[in-house]
Amino acid sequence: MSYPTEESLSLRPAAYPGISSAQKLYIALGVIALLISGLNMAGKFLPPDLSLWLAVGLVSISVIGYAVSMYQGKQAGIKNNYVYSSSLTRRGTIAWVLTLVITAFYVLLYFFPSLLGFSDSGNTGFIALFDPLSQWISLKPASQWFVYGCLYTLAILLFGVKFLLKYKGNRYQQLRTGSVMFFQLCFAFIIPEVLERLNQPAMDLKNMWPLNYYFFFDWHLDQLRAAGNPGLIMLAWGILMILVISPVLTYFYGKRWYCSWVCGCGGLAETAGDPFRHLSDNSQSAWRIERWVLYPVLIFVLLMTAAVLWTYITGQESILFLNSYAIREWYGFLIGAIFSGVIGVGFYPLFGPRVWCRFGCPMAAILGIQQKYFSRFRISTNGGQCISCGNCSTYCEMGIDVRHYAQQGKNIVRASCVGCGICADVCPRGVLKLENGSVDLHSKSAL
Amino acid sequence: MYVYMGHMRFKDTKPYEDGFWEKNNIRLVQDLITDIAFEQKTLFGQSGTEYTYDQLVIATGSSPQTLDVEGENLEGVTGFHSLQDLSFIEASSKSHTKAVIVGGGLIGIELAEMFHSRNIPVTHLVRENRYAASSLSTEESAILNPHIKDHGIDLRFQSEVIKINGTEDGKVKSVTTQKGEEINSDLVCIAIGVKPNVRWLFDSGLEINAGILVDEYLQTNIPDVFAIGDCAELRHPGPGRKSIEPVWYTGRMMGETVAKTICLQKTKYDPGIWFNSAKFFAIEYQCYGEVLPEHSAKQKAIFWQDSKQEKSIRICYTDSGVTGFSVLGIRLRQRVCEKWIQLHYPVEKVLEDLELAFFNPEFSVSYGDKIRAVYQSMTGVHLQTKRNRGYNSIYRFLKHENAQTP
Ligand SMILES: Cc1cc2nc3c(=O)[nH]c(=O)nc-3n(C[C@H](O)[C@H](O)[C@H](O)COP(=O)(O)OP(=O)(O)OC[C@H]3O[C@@H](n4cnc5c(N)ncnc54)[C@H](O)[C@@H]3O)c2cc1C
Ligand code: SF4
Ligand code: SF4
Numbered sequence: 001m002s003y004p005t006e007e008s009l010s011l012r013p014a015a016y017p018g019i020s021s022a023q024k025l026y027i028a029l030g031v032i033a034l035l036i037s038g039l040n041m042a043g044k045f046l047p048p049d050l051s052l053w054l055a056v057g058l059v060s061i062s063v064i065g066y067a068v069s070m071y072q073g074k075q076a077g078i079k080n081n082y083v084y085s086s087s088l089t090r091r092g093t094i095a096w097v098l099t100l101v102i103t104a105f106y107v108l109l110y111f112f113p114s115l116l117g118f119s120d121s122g123n124t125g126f127i128a129l130f131d132p133l134s135q136w137i138s139l140k141p142a143s144q145w146f147v148y149g150c151l152y153t154l155a156i157l158l159f160g161v162k163f164l165l166k167y168k169g170n171r172y173q174q175l176r177t178g179s180v181m182f183f184q185l186c187f188a189f190i191i192p193e194v195l196e197r198l199n200q201p202a203m204d205l206k207n208m209w210p211l212n213y214y215f216f217f218d219w220h221l222d223q224l225r226a227a228g229n230p231g232l233i234m235l236a237w238g239i240l241m242i243l244v245i246s247p248v249l250t251y252f253y254g255k256r257w258y259c260s261w262v263c264g265c266g267g268l269a270e271t272a273g274d275p276f277r278h279l280s281d282n283s284q285s286a287w288r289i290e291r292w293v294l295y296p297v298l299i300f301v302l303l304m305t306a307a308v309l310w311t312y313i314t315g316q317e318s319i320l321f322l323n324s325y326a327i328r329e330w331y332g333f334l335i336g337a338i339f340s341g342v343i344g345v346g347f348y349p350l351f352g353p354r355v356w357c358r359f360g361c362p363m364a365a366i367l368g369i370q371q372k373y374f375s376r377f378r379i380s381t382n383g384g385q386c387i388s389c390g391n392c393s394t395y396c397e398m399g400i401d402v403r404h405y406a407q408q409g410k411n412i413v414r415a416s417c418v419g420c421g422i423c424a425d426v427c428p429r430g431v432l433k434l435e436n437g438s439v440d441l442h443s444k445s446a447l
Numbered sequence: 448m449y450v451y452m453g454h455m456r457f458k459d460t461k462p463y464e465d466g467f468w469e470k471n472n473i474r475l476v477q478d479l480i481t482d483i484a485f486e487q488k489t490l491f492g493q494s495g496t497e498y499t500y501d502q503l504v505i506a507t508g509s510s511p512q513t514l515d516v517e518g519e520n521l522e523g524v525t526g527f528h529s530l531q532d533l534s535f536i537e538a539s540s541k542s543h544t545k546a547v548i549v550g551g552g553l554i555g556i557e558l559a560e561m562f563h564s565r566n567i568p569v570t571h572l573v574r575e576n577r578y579a580a581s582s583l584s585t586e587e588s589a590i591l592n593p594h595i596k597d598h599g600i601d602l603r604f605q606s607e608v609i610k611i612n613g614t615e616d617g618k619v620k621s622v623t624t625q626k627g628e629e630i631n632s633d634l635v636c637i638a639i640g641v642k643p644n645v646r647w648l649f650d651s652g653l654e655i656n657a658g659i660l661v662d663e664y665l666q667t668n669i670p671d672v673f674a675i676g677d678c679a680e681l682r683h684p685g686p687g688r689k690s691i692e693p694v695w696y697t698g699r700m701m702g703e704t705v706a707k708t709i710c711l712q713k714t715k716y717d718p719g720i721w722f723n724s725a726k727f728f729a730i731e732y733q734c735y736g737e738v739l740p741e742h743s744a745k746q747k748a749i750f751w752q753d754s755k756q757e758k759s760i761r762i763c764y765t766d767s768g769v770t771g772f773s774v775l776g777i778r779l780r781q782r783v784c785e786k787w788i789q790l791h792y793p794v795e796k797v798l799e800d801l802e803l804a805f806f807n808p809e810f811s812v813s814y815g816d817k818i819r820a821v822y823q824s825m826t827g828v829h830l831q832t833k834r835n836r837g838y839n840s841i842y843r844f845l846k847h848e849n850a851q852t853p
Contacts, residue, residue: 014451014453014537014540014541014565015541017565017566075594075597075728075729076729077728077729078454078729080452080453080454081452081453081454081564082452082453082564083453083454084453084454084455084456085453086453170808171808171809171810171811171812172808172809172810172811173808175810278455283464284464284466380806382778382780382781382806383722383780383781383782383785384696384699384700384722384781385696385722385724385733385781387695387696387724388462388695389449389460390449390455390459390460390461390462391449391454391455393459394454394455394459403462407462421808421809424808425808426454428726428731429724429725429726429731429733430724430731430733430778430779430806433778433806433807433808433809434808434809435809435838436838437837437838437839437841437842438838438839439839439842441782441838441841441842441845
């Protein structure tokens with residue numbers, strides 16, 4: 001059996017009309033900003049403060065200017081023209097180059113920070129660019145993680161602004177994006193740095209176990225205990241989140257309260273990753289792989305945490321034949337660094353922005369199981385209005401085949417749905433709505 | 448349309464993955480049926496293959512309505528109906544610099560949006576004096592017209608094509624309207640409606656009027672032969688319904704009905720309350736029940752609009768209850784509207800409870816008070832919402848108000 005293909009029907013994507021001269025200018029500014037940071041790497045031609053602010057300023061103007069020139073003066077609505085024509089968003093050359101660049105950056109950052117200029121005896125190069133800011137906030141030179149935090153936060157803020165412009169006229173998207181920008185800036189970035197300055201454990205108060213896999217590590221527990229009352233409060237807060245706050249919120253609102261309103265990984269995916277959301281594979285086979293990868297990672301983190309706690313409590317390093325230190329190192333390397341960082345972000349332009357959230361995140365796995373079985377959250381399908389057009393499935397960043405349910409008039413209750421709401425927005429027939437309710441309005445048996 | 452605009456790939460538009468058919472024991476064959484021998488229960492394919500059946504469902508769809516004017520066969524004149532049409536338009540878009548669209552309906556607007564996405568200038572000719580005149584009210588069209596023009600579409604009303612002019616080598620060059628205007632274009636898209644694709648069945652023994660005539664079980668005059676979708680014509684359509692309704696939803700419901708019948712659960716076709724939806728560039732449109740484009744003393748309407756935001760709500764009613772809803776830029780919940788219409792809820796009750804029907808994304812503004820204010824200014828009656836409008840009250844409404852028809 002042969003099926004018609006795009007090629008046989010001359011339905012190849014239209015040539016992308018290219019970008020305007022204003023947009024080229026903004027890209028040029030971004031390149032200059034990169035050069036400035038590069039110059040810093042080559043040696044210090046500019047005073048350190050100046051080069052940092054110049055670079056950050058130019059990058060901001062570049063991204064925001066570009067976004068404004070794209071969406072300014074346009075009517076509110078869906079902006080997906082040419083998504084499958086532009087080299088960047090249809091896995092073309094630009095996408096591959098970008099993937100290589102981001103992946104390489106992550107590898108340097110995680111495994112060879114010295115190549116970026118990090119040094120205990122005084123930073124140089126790219127890392128040194130951030131020293132003035134680090135000194136100002138937490139009174140010490142920048143670490144590679146400080147630099148990472150700055151870039152990550154900057155990306156969420158700048159691309160967040162772009163997202164806000166793109167989805168103007170939709171309050172759900174506006175509030176949700178404002179929320180991830182706020183949590184990244186305050187909870188992930190400023191509060192931990194300030195805590196550090198106050199000589200307290202630098203904890204990201206929204207980063208929950210098991211996403212925060214080192215929460216129960218001995219050094220972390222010791223650090224919290226050593227910090228006296230503030231440390232104990234943080235410990236209690238962390239446990240309260242796991243046992244009470246998260247289950248309650250997930251019961252009422254689904255996992256979206258975390259994955260697309262609070263979480264940093266989700267925050268980056270929703271903002272910087274937004275142009276790539278259609279690249280998540282929504283085939284049945286991808287779903288199969290998802291289940292075969294995600295739940296093993298969950299089991300891995302549970303076993304690892306149990307092993308680490310066992311060692312912490314009993315002082316014994318090995319359980320049966322396994323060494324708890326070895327397990328946790330492997331987890332940190334394979335899952336913490338390679339999966340969530342290098343692949344999770346580096347592969348945005350190839351597999352969509354939620355690779356980590358979909359295939360790897362154990363936190364998403366737990367929330368997902370709860371969402372599926374003990375939550376009021378659902379996406380309602382509006383009676384028989386679906387025309388099977390496929391926009392929802394295409395733009396679901398979690399690769400959920402939303403149409404499969406919608407065209408049968410069924411609600412969507414899926415463990416992986418992060419409640420981003422984009423499926424409902426791109427639907428041209430007003431078929432989908434994210435809702436919280438204890439009963440199923442649409443099943444005949446309930447009514 | 449979405450493939451052309453680059454939103455999706457062709458494969459993303461298929462309702463099921465390719466493996467679906469085989470997995471469900473459905474054999475998909477590509478062949479054109481040229482003849483049917485009903486006595487022998489056999490179909491003859493263009494490929495030379497013969498197919499036999501126990502039960503036959505004809506669902507050959509529709510074909511574009513033609514203008515029946517001179518020059519319609521010129522190269523560069525096309526309908527917009529099939530994948531082949533899309534391929535043709537796609538291929539043409541690379542060389543053509545301008546397009547003319549004929550027809551002010553739902554397919555015409557899709558074409559306009561498509562060309563707009565490629566920056567191809569469009570002249571859009573509409574016979575009536577406003578857009579979508581057969582389904583929208585004057586006020587509603589008044590919201591659409593500027594919206595369409597804001598997208599750079601040269602929208603011309605009361606323009607009928609009387610002739611299509613060609614070059615010497617048989618390519619289209621321009622169209623002439625009844626006003627005597629000549630509009631140059633090397634691509635002319637005709638979107639003036641569809642007609643059942645049944646020509647090839649005229650002498651087959653099937654009873655055919657405009658479409659293949661079917662009874663309430665969707666059965667044709669020949670035993671074991673059903674017809675559904677755009678090609679079928681109901682002998683006895685329900686009250687207020689048309690005998691041919693060439694839309695996706697009716698086709699799907701007919702398919703479900705016949706499937707039940709064939710699986711020995713003989714089922715009458717019951718399409719329920721009419722509904723439809725569309726999108727005019729960025730403005731979504733939904734309608735439920737009977738909404739006439741013009742109002743009379745018999746069918747009255749409450750109309751609220753926010754023309755800056757390009758939103759409107761129209762509720763049609765008679766003395767015996769609401770008959771229909773028509774909304775632009777706003778989403779309504781089908782189940783709730785259906786129930787109000789089915790059970791003839793009085794319009795005041797509907798207005799009081801209007802929030803039950805809103806289906807916009809969370810945190811959207813509710814327009815209930817605004818439309819109640821319109822009603823107050825019309826009738827002097829002050830209405831107020833009484834209940835909490837959460838998910839559970841919608842549930843209570845759908846479940847418990849079944850019995851007590853007001
Ligand atoms: C551009 C466009 C936009 C539309 N948008 C909407 C919308 O938004 N909402 C809505 O409700 N409706 C819409 N419609 C209408 C909707 O698509 C149709 O009502 C629906 O597809 C009808 O389904 P069907 O199965 O009857 O026919 P079709 O989907 O037309 O299928 C008929 C099939 O039969 C095949 N066929 C025909 N003759 C033969 C033969 N002799 N041998 C073998 N095979 C044959 C054809 O190749 C075709 O595959 C739109 C239509 C068009 C053209
Ligand atoms: S199903 Fe919809 S809301 Fe859920 S993740 Fe996919 S696009 Fe987002
Ligand atoms: S986008 Fe809407 S109409 Fe299209 S398939 Fe999805 S639910 Fe159906």
